Amino acid sequence: MLGALAFLLGVSVGSFVNVVADRLPGGRSLVRPRSFCESCNRTLTSLDLVPIVSYLWLRGRCRHCGARIPLRSPLVELFTGALFTLTYLRFGYSAETVVVCAALSVLLIVTLIDLEHGLILNVIVFPTMAALVVVAPFWSELGFARPLLGSLGMPASLFNSLIAGAGAFAIFLAIALISPEGMGAGDVKFAGVLGLMLGFPGVLFALWLAVVTGGLVAVVFLLLRKRGRKDAIPFGPFLALGAAVVLLVGADLSTGYQEFAARLPGFWA
Numbered sequence: 001m002l003g004a005l006a007f008l009l010g011v012s013v014g015s016f017v018n019v020v021a022d023r024l025p026g027g028r029s030l031v032r033p034r035s036f037c038e039s040c041n042r043t044l045t046s047l048d049l050v051p052i053v054s055y056l057w058l059r060g061r062c063r064h065c066g067a068r069i070p071l072r073s074p075l076v077e078l079f080t081g082a083l084f085t086l087t088y089l090r091f092g093y094s095a096e097t098v099v100v101c102a103a104l105s106v107l108l109i110v111t112l113i114d115l116e117h118g119l120i121l122n123v124i125v126f127p128t129m130a131a132l133v134v135v136a137p138f139w140s141e142l143g144f145a146r147p148l149l150g151s152l153g154m155p156a157s158l159f160n161s162l163i164a165g166a167g168a169f170a171i172f173l174a175i176a177l178i179s180p181e182g183m184g185a186g187d188v189k190f191a192g193v194l195g196l197m198l199g200f201p202g203v204l205f206a207l208w209l210a211v212v213t214g215g216l217v218a219v220v221f222l223l224l225r226k227r228g229r230k231d232a233i234p235f236g237p238f239l240a241l242g243a244a245v246v247l248l249v250g251a252d253l254s255t256g257y258q259e260f261a262a263r264l265p266g267f268w269a
């Protein structure tokens with residue numbers, strides 16, 4: 001029952017994710033004007049805006065002019081619904097569920113805008129950093145277990161987040177300085193966001209996963225000759241994927257790794 005509620009909530013948030021991904025890159029307001037058809041400019045009514053249902057009912061076309069509604073809209077709604085359901089199944093009726101759902105929504109927005117515009121916007125990155133610093137002190141049980149680092153009088157999980165954020169930022173800054181064509185300033189700041197979000201050592205796994213999946217996709221594209229070597233594939237979506245995996249299954253990976261390491265001889269563990 002609550003799982004169905006999580007799905008419906010996710011579908012509605014997905015609808016908002018679409019609006020943010022459409023409007024933020026052009027610097028447009030998120031609340032005004034009301035949603036309108038990009039083709040005929042007519043304002044859409046609530047009947048046109050029921051997530052997923054309206055798309056199916058209208059068979060993917062504008063009621064007035066018949067222009068195609070991008071398939072991305074219902075897909076993002078469905079996907080967000082699935083993410084929220086997974087999060088609820090993982091963390092139950094809890095504050096973690098709320099925080100993880102919010103984090104996943106931000107990751108999805110970054111992914112869409114980076115795929116469509118090749119940008120990771122400051123207007124998303126900086127408020128997200130601020131929000132993560134606020135929740136970090138309460139966020140010790142999430143994802144990878146966070147070892148207690150000496151905490152300078154701060155809550156340990158906040159200190160861990162700050163160290164992880166600064167570390168991830170520094171690593172990516174170094175990579176960007178060495179090979180400026182591969183990595184943009186947006187990726188560097190976004191790596192910092194991941195550090196704050198996941199803490200240490202979770203962020204290392206997320207970055208590793210991003211590099212591996214991003215590298216694999218780049219190789220496949222090269223083999224298919226879809227893009228030239230110069231034509232950079234956006235890296236933000238892979239960072240977001242790595243972070244999402246750590247958010248949802250990080251604790252299991254962490255336990256699994258410890259059990260695995262315990263069986264290995266000496267220096268591996």
Ligand SMILES: [Zn+2]
Pocket residue numbers: 037038039040041042062063064065066067
């Ligand atoms: Zn229209």
